[in-house]
Amino acid sequence: MTENPILAPLLEAVERYFTLMYDNDVSHFDRVFAPSAQLHGFRDAELRILLASDYRKMLASTPSPKSKCAPCLQEVLLVDLASPTQAVVKVRVRIDTLQYLDYLSYHRIHDAWLITAKSFHVERRY
Template identity: 25%
Template sequence: MKTRLLTAFLSLAFLVAKAQNPKKMNTHQQDSTAITQALEEYYFKGLYNGDISTLRKILYPGTLLFGDIKGQPYAKTLEQYLDGVAHRQTPKDSGKPFKGTILSIEVINSIAFAKVNIKMYDFNYYDLLSFHKIDNRWVIVNKMLTDVTE
């Protein structure tokens, strides 16, 4: 009986060790780090400064945006969204607090999603951002957003 238990334990330990491939986990950590850097350098800074050229570095052409703002449906193409960003007062110039926070990132092969919170103007946005790794670069391919009252 002890031999069977020991054999089963060693077999299970081998399977667990094999399932937790350190190289694969490292890759996911590197991808999460790359997404974090892209969000901080391009997404948050682009939003704060109202800089559409910076936002274009992380938003893939053809990205669609959906959600609701103050309970009203929101649906825009990337170009409609960037036009709005270009023609509004920037959060930087508004004098109101701005804060972008990454709440979570999940990577699965060449796709990922990030949940972020953005406080700007008088809004408290939650964005769910879908990413795809294209040409070895993580880009947002879909944005879903909503605002909540605190």
């Protein structure tokens, strides 16, 4: 399945997302999220809406799951390629004490798959 010339680079982009969620190394942020990306989801019964720039600041100011030796859970559940330049990827990822179910909208921008929208759901608290 990863022999598809479109799919392999997309899955590499998903791996970059997983790495960023675990190590909070924002020096790689621009290789994961488009500058115009928005994040939406409910957390603590409130709809949160974040711009990519705000999310970057949040990651930079928060201790990473890696620094806390938190368990790592990262699963790709669905890949839906709409075209050679657009896809949706459903993932499950644990970030410290929260397990999320994320829908990541990707667009291929200047030959790089970047997240342009993230819809998240807190699936479980540890």
